[in-house]
Amino acid sequence: MHKLYSAADLQQAYLLSHLLRQAGIAHYISNENLQGGVGELPFTHTYPAIWLFDEADRVRARTIIEAFEQAATRQEDAWRCAACGEDSPGTFETCWKCGCGRD
Numbered sequence: 001m002h003k004l005y006s007a008a009d010l011q012q013a014y015l016l017s018h019l020l021r022q023a024g025i026a027h028y029i030s031n032e033n034l035q036g037g038v039g040e041l042p043f044t045h046t047y048p049a050i051w052l053f054d055e056a057d058r059v060r061a062r063t064i065i066e067a068f069e070q071a072a073t074r075q076e077d078a079w080r081c082a083a084c085g086e087d088s089p090g091t092f093e094t095c096w097k098c099g100c101g102r103d
């Protein structure tokens, strides 16, 4: 496993995971279940992280992350899913959580 990215929170990790999955990049999220551990564990150990199965995907994955980080600064484009109520970035055509379309 090759560490790709430390996310600020679990929602960010899931958003990124959604994009990587669309690109067909095999990956894994660690610390998915440790959000309640802040205060008990060293703080940085509780950040969710994304790991690559194949190091050869790194260049493509970095490109996706850079686009993702730029999109994250344009939060005014975000839209709310009518089905589950989660916010998705404006660059997403489907809900990152449940996969429903934007309309």
Ligand SMILES: [Zn+2]
Pocket: 081, 082, 083, 084, 085, 086, 095, 096, 097, 098, 099, 100
């Ligand atoms: Zn949804």
